Amino acid sequence: MKIAFIGLGNMGGGMAANLVRAGHEVHAFDLSPEALSKAAENGCATHSAVPDAVAGADAVVTMLPNGGIVKAVYTADVIGKAPAGALFIDCSTIDLATAREVTQAAIDAGYDMVDAPVSGGIAAANGGTLTFMVGGSEAAFDKARPVLEPMAKAVIRAGDSGAGQVAKMCNNMLLAIHMIGTCEALALADKAGLDPQTFYEISSKSTGYCWSLNDYTPAPGVGAASPADNGYAGGFASALMLKDLRLAMGGAETAGASVPLGEHAAKIYEAFVEAGNGGKDFGAIFTTL
Structure with missing residues (x-):
């Protein structure tokens, strides 16, 4: 073809x-x-x-x-x-x-x-x-x-037409929420005295299981290999995540849907990108915690 x-x-x-x-x-x-x-x-x-x-x-x-x-x-x-x-x-x-x-x-x-x-x-x-x-x-x-x-x-x-875009904006809004939560949990474990790798071993086999933790761990040297192990270079840029979140917020407004966690995630990534971090992988939110 x-x-x-x-x-x-x-x-x-x-x-x-x-x-x-x-x-x-x-x-x-x-x-x-x-x-x-x-x-x-x-x-x-x-x-x-x-x-x-x-x-x-x-x-x-x-x-x-x-x-x-x-x-x-x-x-x-x-x-x-x-x-x-x-x-x-x-x-x-x-x-x-x-x-x-x-x-x-x-x-x-x-x-x-x-x-x-x-x-x-x-x-x-x-x-x-x-x-x-x-x-x-x-x-x-x-x-x-x-x-x-x-x-x-x-x-x-x-x-039908447009349904792919709806699926994408919903998926990436969920991904952003998962990533922020994963970063917060890993940071809390560390600051409260629990080794982050040990927390990973526990949560990745428990109800905390999610792609951001199991397959794309945002803490350097912990869990799965990810851009976190390369200074957050490569991967999925935070600026692109912010773009997708803005699309989701626009879609939510048009549909009349309530997305309070999505709105909060968008604000977090907006501040992160405006601070000059748009080129870093979206898991670099970990560095703010």
């Missing part, structure tokens, strides 16, 4: 490489010359403009920073430029309204489109073990599944 991949950042670069490994012909675009060079090393054909990348494509996959960019790219450079009948898959994490607006514009122009944000981070993007939360019609989902599977450990249809 000929696949155009637009957006080769920390996540997109690894995702595109996995599509190449699966035997697809991948045509890539990014504004960064370094990202394009790496994509070429990974077997992608590279292009200097989006319309060139999507020309003749069976499917277009995008992984872009925000809703404004997603809308601009699709309306200016993808819709009407990709062949009639091409499938569009947007893996960006964006606001629900924009996701639905862009999808409807694509459908009106005769294309199938799904929103398919991801969970798993950079390591999963490189390893082909992402979880895709897909919003779109059943027919569009069936077309998208074989494109997504080489990049995934799970591909799940969340519902």
